[in-house]
Amino acid sequence: MKLDIQRFAVPFRKTSKTRKRMRRTHYKISEAGTTKCPKCGSVIKPHRVCPECGTYKNKEVKKIEETA
Numbered sequence: 125m126k127l128d129i130q131r132f133a134v135p136f137r138k139t140s141k142t143r144k145r146m147r148r149t150h151y152k153i154s155e156a157g158t159t160k161c162p163k164c165g166s167v168i169k170p171h172r173v174c175p176e177c178g179t180y181k182n183k184e185v186k187k188i189e190e191t192a
């Protein structure tokens with residue numbers, strides 16, 4: 125079998141550092157999603173039990189001992 129090197133598209137020019145960096149300005153990490161707890165109103169992660177009051181879907185799931 126012969127090696128067919130020119131089978132793939134080869135870039136005509138080398139991508140410069142500036143071009144590469146300009147392209148990558150769009151590569152960003154999106155902000156993690158947050159919601160508010162319907163009971164206590166604190167900012168929580170979605171689909172998780174509220175760490176402040178221990179509720180999920182308005183039901184108490186976890187007992188939170190209050191420290192005075």
Ligand SMILES: [Zn+2]
Nearest residue numbers: 161164174177
């Ligand atoms: Zn809560």
